[in-house]
Amino acid sequence: MDDNKLQLIASTGSIPAGKTQCVTVDGQEILLCHSKEGWYAIDNMCSHAKARLSEGKLKGCKVLCPLHGAAFDIRDGAALSKPASIPLKTYPLKITGDDIFIVL
Ligand code: FES
Numbered sequence: 018m019d020d021n022k023l024q025l026i027a028s029t030g031s032i033p034a035g036k037t038q039c040v041t042v043d044g045q046e047i048l049l050c051h052s053k054e055g056w057y058a059i060d061n062m063c064s065h066a067k068a069r070l071s072e073g074k075l076k077g078c079k080v081l082c083p084l085h086g087a088a089f090d091i092r093d094g095a096a097l098s099k100p101a102s103i104p105l106k107t108y109p110l111k112i113t114g115d116d117i118f119i120v121l
């Protein structure tokens with residue numbers, strides 16, 4: 018892996034388990050998710066009508082849109098329920114010590 022393409026986005030102590038945080042990388046809002054299965058990063062904008070998923074809830078490995086309730090799998094971005102049908106982009110992460118890097 019080319020480490021020049023890693024960008025530090027958060028520290029592991031800054032987000033409790035079961036919570037999310039919106040980070041902006043190159044002008045793009047990305048939702049960093051701390052699930053019980055680990056850390057994942059997914060686009061913050063719902064693919065249905067552009068609500069911010071950072072205002073929704075994380076339930077296990079699903080994030081729920083605050084506007085119309087669509088669920089997305091934070092592991093692969095899959096749209097799991099209506100009204101959303103378009104998957105969201107996910108981003109690989111690398112964790113070194115307490116530092117969380119996004120792989121660009
Ligand atoms: S904006 Fe997210 S489900 Fe409609």
